[in-house]
Amino acid sequence: xxxxxxxxxxxxxxxxxxxxxxxxxxxxxxxxxxxxxxxxxxxxxxxxxxxxxxxxxxxxxxxxxxxxxxxxxxxxxxxxxxxxxxxxxxxxxxxxxxxxxxxxxxxxxxxxxxxxxxxxxxxxxxxxxxxxxxxxxxxxxxxxxxxxxxxxxxxxxxxxxxxxxxxxxxxxxxxxxxxxxxxxxxxxxxxxxxxxxxxxxxxxxxxxxxxxxxxxxxxxxxxxxxxxxxxxxxxxxxxxxxxxxxxxxxxxxxxxxxxxxxxxxxxxxxxxxxxxxxxxx
Numbered sequence: 001x002x003x004x005x006x007x008x009x010x011x012x013x014x015x016x017x018x019x020x021x022x023x024x025x026x027x028x029x030x031x032x033x034x035x036x037x038x039x040x041x042x043x044x045x046x047x048x049x050x051x052x053x054x055x056x057x058x059x060x061x062x063x064x065x066x067x068x069x070x071x072x073x074x075x076x077x078x079x080x081x082x083x084x085x086x087x088x089x090x091x092x093x094x095x096x097x098x099x100x101x102x103x104x105x106x107x108x109x110x111x112x113x114x115x116x117x118x119x120x121x122x123x124x125x126x127x128x129x130x131x132x133x134x135x136x137x138x139x140x141x142x143x144x145x146x147x148x149x150x151x152x153x154x155x156x157x158x159x160x161x162x163x164x165x166x167x168x169x170x171x172x173x174x175x176x177x178x179x180x181x182x183x184x185x186x187x188x189x190x191x192x193x194x195x196x197x198x199x200x201x202x203x204x205x206x207x208x209x210x211x212x213x214x215x216x217x218x219x220x221x222x223x224x225x226x227x228x229x230x231x232x233x234x235x236x237x238x239x240x241x242x243x244x245x246x247x248x249x250x251x252x253x254x255x256x257x258x259x260x261x262x263x264x265x266x267x268x269x270x271x272x273x274x275x276x277x278x279x280x281x
Contacts, residue, residue, distance in 0.1 A: 012066060012073060019136050020062045023129055028055035036121045038112040050110060057101045058129060065093050076137075091130035098126040170229075174202060174222060176215035183213060187229055191245045191260060192267055195219040195238045203265060210263045233280055236268045243280055 031037065031051050039047045066073065072086045102122045106112050172190070174183040183202060191203040191210065199214045200222060223240055226232045231243050235258060245260045249269070256269035258277075269277055 008070065008074060012070060013063070016062070016066060016133075019133060020059055023062070023132055024055035024059040026132075027058055027125060027128070028052055030125070036125065037106050037110065037118060039110065041111050053105060053109065054102065057105060058098055061097045061101060062094065062129070065090070065097065068093070091134065094130045094133070095123070095126050098129055099123050102126065172225070172229075174215060174217070174225070176217055178216055181213070181215045183215060187226075187231075188242075188244070190226075190232075190242050191263060192242065192265065193219065193222055193226075193240045194267075203263060205262060233273075233277060235273050235277055236270045237272075239267050241267050249277065 028051060031054050032048070039050060042050050069086070069090045072083065072090060076083060076087075099122050102125070103114060103119065106118065106122070107114050112118070170187045171184060172187050174185070174190075176182050183204070185204055185206075189205040191205065193203070194201045195218070196214065198216060200217050200219055201212055201214055203210065203212050205211070219238065219240065223232075223234065226240065232240055233243055235241050241258060241260070245262055247259045247261045250257050250259060250266075254271075256271075256274055256277075258267040258269060260267065
């Protein structure tokens with residue numbers, strides 16, 4: 001075998017050696033204590049050696065199947081495609097080969113007559129092999145997924161922290177047709193903006209105190225001005241809200257509205273924007 005293939009086999013064996021050994025020892029102990037197969041033709045010491053043979057058979061067959069399915073096992077670790085057919089063949093091979101090996105071992109080494117009852121016991125015990133390996137692989141996959149999600153979550157928190165720091169220090173000037181009514185304010189202190197005929201009502205914090213001010217402009221103009229800041233969401237044809245102040249999304253029949261922190265104001269949410277709001281909460 002090429003060096004690369006040998007190295008892959010060794011790496012895969014290291015991954016599965018513990019589970020192979022665990023299954024083999026578990027089967028040996030199960031048969032030793034519960035004696036599902038006849039062992040009357042053996043003395044006590046020979047009986048233990050005979051029973052140990054079941055564990056050795058499982059270990060050898062699992063290694064052989066690993067060699068046969070090595071490519072599939074390696075691909076399964078890196079490829080997210082569905083390989084359910086090959087998985088089924090892989091697990092079926094474990095049951096079939098161990099069952100056949102057990103039957104021959106009991107018949108010719110154990111010198112026992114085979115009955116339907118013994119064959120059923122063999123199959124049940126051999127079924128534990130693929131079940132155990134499948135559970136192990138599933139748990140390992142879930143652990144890997146959980147680890148990746150934690151890593152992604154950490155990276156998102158770091159990006160959010162950087163964004164929040166920049167966002168907290170950014171000023172914006174909300175323009176009014178009457179220049180004296182212009183509002184220069186930190187972006188993070190804008191709570192909401194509502195349209196009111198030819199004016200817009202701006203709810204904001206100043207020195208920790210909630211205030212409202214009317215300026216002569218359109219909601220569309222202010223929405224364009226706030227477009228670069230991802231923390232603002234349109235909730236209704238008449239309102240825009242800073243997401244960081246949203247306390248709760250409420251529903252009464254087919255009517256939705258938001259309650260906000262720092263104020264007793266309620267903001268309507270129309271059907272046109274409800275999905276966008278839900279996605280952001």
